[in-house]
Amino acid sequence: MPVNLSAPVAQDLHPVAGVRIGVAEAGVRKAGRKDLTVFLLDEGVTVAGVFTENRFCAAPVQVCREHLQAGGAIRAMVVNTGNANAGTGADGLARARATCDALAGQLRLQPAQVLPFSTGVIMEPLPVERIVAGLPAALADAEEQHWARAAEGIMTTDTLPKATSRQVKIGGRTVTVTGISKGAGMIRPNMATMLGFIATDACIDPALVQPLVRALAGASFNRITIDGDTSTNDSFVLVATQRAGHAPITALDSEDGRQLYAALLAVAQQLAQAIVRDGEGATKFITVRVEGGKTAAECRQVAYAIAHSPLVKTAFFASDPNLGRILAAVGYAGIQDLDQTLIDLYLDDVHVAVQGGRNPQYREEDGQRVMRGSEITVRVLLGRGDAQATVWTCDLSHDYVTINADYRS
């Protein structure tokens, strides 16, 4: 059961001028399941992406990187679920390229103008012939209004589609930001078995789009974790269609730049948090905020130690304020000169530990009350400096085990 997440309403998702989306059933995943999604991009759009840091990155990730580096105009993206085309060696690369070739042929583009994405089981050969056979139906389906369909089309173990949309005024014009994401397991930063696509019709210096997508990822998709497993296929792509008609943004720290960034970040964070809310077996949404570190990096390190700890996560599942497990995770996070006598711990507004020990005023029933909620903030004060970092995670439940023990069956 997802945590405080509901399916997007199609009418709330504003189309982005210059982006059409088509969805089809190609039979890669299972019968009756939409598993093939095509994005068609008008001429003049700018595309940038960030991809998994997994050294076993999937064939489509390798091809995406190649095609983006080639610097040609990206005009189409194709996404299949049901098969990750990862751990597939040279043959997998050939199949990812064959997918691009087929779509390019039907659209009269060069193969390097197509970005491929795959998500699903690792180390199985991609059924490229089924994907190619499904392309005409996906192309025939292409419309600007199809963001909600796309959100469904890229789902794997997700229980709900994930999409959101915002509009802001820039230079007197309405600028739209609409995005979708998928992912529910094999989720940790850098990045997740996750795909994220955000498009905006904002007009922006093409050279700014790559730093922009990197900054957005760093504050959204790279701040979530479900099980600490970094996927082979993570991809997050930002499309700027340059169609809104305002004066182009030439600096991210301009007023227009900041406004656009805020809208993009709101969409990216909502999509990233939606992945955690729909985390495999999740029953709680947990914000881990670490303050008072010497650097943001060490705060993240502590936050991830807490967010990855199976013991902390099972305690949240049980609504059991067994909060010493959080202190233990802080202690093994890897800060060599950490002084435990400076550390305070809060659970929402409840002051649990002070100077490394139990707060004498702390009452078990207060911890219990917070633990029973479905949205919980863990706050750790390191007492070493002024840096801070936040990550989002979920609990570890029986259903996580069930889902991952049964994924292929």
Added chain:
Amino acid sequence: MPVNLSAPVAQDLHPVAGVRIGVAEAGVRKAGRKDLTVFLLDEGVTVAGVFTENRFCAAPVQVCREHLQAGGAIRAMVVNTGNANAGTGADGLARARATCDALAGQLRLQPAQVLPFSTGVIMEPLPVERIVAGLPAALADAEEQHWARAAEGIMTTDTLPKATSRQVKIGGRTVTVTGISKGAGMIRPNMATMLGFIATDACIDPALVQPLVRALAGASFNRITIDGDTSTNDSFVLVATQRAGHAPITALDSEDGRQLYAALLAVAQQLAQAIVRDGEGATKFITVRVEGGKTAAECRQVAYAIAHSPLVKTAFFASDPNLGRILAAVGYAGIQDLDQTLIDLYLDDVHVAVQGGRNPQYREEDGQRVMRGSEITVRVLLGRGDAQATVWTCDLSHDYVTINADYRS
């Protein structure tokens, strides 16, 4: 259900001259449960230990380090279960010291001659008055034959006591090595919620005992992981009673030294592996061997990435050869210049992946056959060098979640 592990037979555990053990019920853990164990050491014994690297190390760990560094003759050790006395601040330290004071008083020793150990819930005040009240019963129980009772006395979520014993001939004399361990969750290297005590009557230069315990830990207790949580309380202590009557060992690389080391290592590895076999919810015992690395450290890094992956562990639980998850873990282990096209993967004798892709000869039913077993070896060849490393772990099952969601209730 522990994996291929049975309770030790008391008669198989050879006593070690110079070590007497007494066990009692102090009411720290739960009614009717032996939760207090005392080791009494004769004059002239040498004691050395290694302790958790968790910066939130427990009060008893801090006191152990102090007392060992003080260099006095250690003559007693006291272990309670049911309460870790960790995350307890200055008050916790005072309670750990009070335990030592009480035992020292009854034995006419200095407090610094006592080592305290605690294991159990974190961040709860240690009921030191119950421990002190239980000491006379534990002392009255003390006998050389009580190793099996001690193995029971230190259990927490363990389902079976863990103990083993060996004898070797050194210099014409029979040398005994007997040890016990506990631990079933919050287990990862450096070290685990684990306690390990090994005693030998071997005669050995006291200066060698500390390097010896460190080497043993590095090849046994620091090579296991259950859930990747490093405990606040891990302690492994080696006692050499110097009573076997052979010429003292003055170098570990002498023939006698090697023989003793082999016997100690066999005991330490068996005790460490017993912890994994009794891992919370474990249904399989998994050996992860990584070969062909540039350094042993990078091999360990890859082995731990595999051994910690919840996705890999749930696949083992399901006996599902979803082996791409292993490749994914290899990929995110953090070796920046890893070349996926050099990597081979074996599951026992089955050659699953070759040059980073699925082996064309690999058949799903062969993977399935291996996965159904209860003892499985994962072998990864990195193709970068000659180093190798092995770690031992278990699967992640529903029972792990159940046990850790219910631990305090």
